[in-house]
Amino acid sequence: MKPLIQALKERILIADGAMGTLLYSYGVDRCFEELNLSHPNEVLKVHKDYIEAGADIIQTNTYGANYEKLSRYGLEDSVKEINTAAARLAKKAAGDHTYVVGTIGGIRAIKQNISVEEIKRSFREQLYCLLLEGVDGILLETYYDFEELTTVLKIAKRETDLPVIAQVSLHETGVLQNGMDVKEALQQLEMLGADVVGINCRMGPYHMVSSLEEVPIPKGSFLSVYPNASLPNYEEGRFYYSAEPEYFGDISNELRVQGARIIGGCCGTTPEHIRAVSKRLKSRVPVTEKKVKTKKSVQLSSPAVKEKLLHQQVKEKKTxxxxxxxxxxxxxxxxxxxxxxxxxxxxxxxxxxxxxxxxxxxxxxxxxxxxxxxxxxxxxxxxxxxxxxxxxxxxxxxxxxxxxxxxxxxxxxxxxxxxxxxxxxxxxxxxxxxxxxxxxxxxxxxxxxxxxxxxxxxxxxxxxxxxxxxxxxxxxxxxxxxxxxxxxxxxxxxxxxxxxxxxxxxxxxxxxxxxxxxxxxxxxxRNAEFLHHEVPGIKVPEETRKRMKDAGTDPVHTRAAxxxxxxxxxxxxxxxxxxxxxxxxxxxxxxxxxxxxxxxxxxxxxxxxxxxxxxx
Missing domain, CATH: 3.20.20.220 (TIM Barrel)
Structure with a gap:
């Protein structure tokens, strides 16, 4: 089997779809990454189903197999065990005919106030576990926070020569959470050495096509896209996706036209969705040139504020x-x-x-x-x-x-x-x-x-x-x-x-x-004692409480005190x-x-x- 980058130079590769969606449909609703240990056969079956559907690339079941997420389930000491088992299951299913990428998901999508240092530590721990198992590449997916993605991408490029796929998740069509255009974000990821840049999750294929219309085909890397099946519905306590596999397959050709070289699926997608993509794209050649849609600029205005801004006033006078x-x-x-x-x-x-x-x-x-x-x-x-x-x-x-x-x-x-x-x-x-x-x-x-x-x-x-x-x-x-x-x-x-x-x-x-x-x-x-003993964040000094106590109970005297x-x-x-x-x-x-x-x-x-x- 050719190296992953060589294969990408020659053809479009079909990736797998959602892991959690399928396990959820089997009635398994828990920490999906832990299932690598407790239900390995179910995980293995998902991999094999995607390969049978036509996937050229599968990802390890390790999206949230990091210290921060696993600690929510009391599994923070099982990072190595879970990642190792996941990589071995994926490689067992892949054999010598399917690529395996080790998946590492964004932490700030789960815990927004985590520090950069904590992110680095957690990422390195997970990365080394996957590299030791001989994966064919690293997939960085579902990163809403651009600082986090650039931080971990730099580490990955220092630690391995394997291909690194770096994918952002968008909050709005064509725009990251911090307001950056997806075009600029992907160009920065390419400059930092990502071998494949792309987008995944949050949106269905329609909005991802719209987002990629403003993105030129990368010169020094390749483009990937993993849409959700559709926008989710919520009914009787469960989320579900209603997009038909045939529609997903049809629109995958539009993603190809936008220059995508790896096309897979995220939330809500199943082997049937991937089968439909494979059916449409297996014989299609990659697109190397496209007309990029120009984004209309919006001039931001700052209306005059009539109200006094307190932080300015208090610097000038007693307020x-x-x-x-x-x-x-x-x-x-x-x-x-x-x-x-x-x-x-x-x-x-x-x-x-x-x-x-x-x-x-x-x-x-x-x-x-x-x-x-x-x-x-x-x-x-x-x-x-x-x-x-x-x-x-x-x-x-x-x-x-x-x-x-x-x-x-x-x-x-x-x-x-x-x-x-x-x-x-x-x-x-x-x-x-x-x-x-x-x-x-x-x-x-x-x-x-x-x-x-x-x-x-x-x-x-x-x-x-x-x-x-x-x-x-x-x-x-x-x-x-x-x-x-x-x-x-x-x-x-x-x-x-x-x-x-x-x-x-x-x-x-x-x-x-x-x-x-x-x-x-x-x-x-009584008011002083209540505030001191029962209201969070308030302490009344002992001397003050004594003075209020000495004032007695007459309202006139206590008010005066x-x-x-x-x-x-x-x-x-x-x-x-x-x-x-x-x-x-x-x-x-x-x-x-x-x-x-x-x-x-x-x-x-x-x-x-x-x-x-x-x-x-």
């Missing part, structure tokens, strides 16, 4: 924002009364939480729009990762931009189990760090999917800061990671002691990113921070107003101290 939680019911009178009163006191923004403590409230984007239009008051809208998947988050951000709301706070969100609906699902498609990065991607005019938004959003992106951890330096390191992700400013959890506030200042004074330091008046000793402590914190905050964040307890906006008036009386010239000239 005060106040939190007033949207109501849990439909009687919004008291809330809007408070918003009006706070506006009259001259606050710089009203910050609106996103269902805090996982309890449903009137949506903050609706409330934010109303206070912006009714009172000409700047809303700062919180966005949690808890309640929306990627689709919902992207839609929500486009909606906020359209409404003219540009100041947002990206946070993880309290888990659903602590709220009013403990049985509700917490989504967490993203971490807060990833959400910040993707909002910044929107600011570049690119959606989460990589597609052009046709306008650049202009969000000022805030991030949460919890200074109440036992080890403050660890919390500051997380701040630095958020700055690297693109955070424009920080809003802190409330601090309840002046000494603690000084500690926060000392730990963060090296940062150039503004911090709005949180201050929240305590209402009673809480306000006295809050005013001491305001004194410290005015000396240390340009941004002050007042948190209104239980819509008691009269307490925030009292603090605002105290602040004006106390501050004097301190309110004009520019950012970067904070003093103790």
């Amino acid at each position: 005060v924002i106040v939190e007033l939680d949207p109501p849990k019911h439909l009687d919004t009178g008291l809330f809007f009364q408070g918003a009006q009163a706070l506006k009259e006191e001259g606050i710089d923004a009203l910050t609106l939480a996103d269902n805090p403590l996982a309890s449903p409230r009137v949506s903050n984007d609706a409330i934010g729009t109303m206070i912006k239009e009714r009172y000409d008051l700047t809303p700062l809208v919180h966005i949690t990762c808890r309640d929306r998947n990627l689709i919902g988050l992207q839609s929500h951000l486009m909606g906020l931009h359209t409404l003219g709301i540009h100041n947002i706070l990206a946070i993880t969100g309290d888990p659903a189990k602590i709220g009013d609906f403990p049985g509700a699902a917490s989504v967490y498609d993203l971490s807060s760090l990833e959400l910040i990065e993707l909002i910044k991607q929107n600011n570049a005019g690119i959606s989460f999917s990589g597609k052009s938004l046709r306008q650049k959003t202009q969000f000022s992106v805030g991030a949460a800061f919890n200074p109440n951890f036992r080890h403050l330096d660890a919390s500051v390191k997380r701040l630095e990671r958020k700055i690297n992700a693109g955070a424009d400013y920080f809003i802190s959890q409330p601090v309840f002691g002046a000494e603690e506030m000084y500690q926060v200042y000392e730990a963060t004074k090296h940062l150039n990113t503004p911090i709005f330091i949180g201050i929240m008046p305590l209402l009673s000793s 809480g306000m006295e402590i809050a005013k001491e914190l305001v004194d410290a905050a005015l000396k240390l921070f340009n941004g002050i964040y007042l948190i209104t307890p239980f819509v008691r906006y009269d307490m925030s107003i009292e603090l605002l008036r105290y602040m004006k009386e106390k501050a004097g010239k301190e309110m004009e101290v520019p950012y970067g000239q904070r003093i103790i």
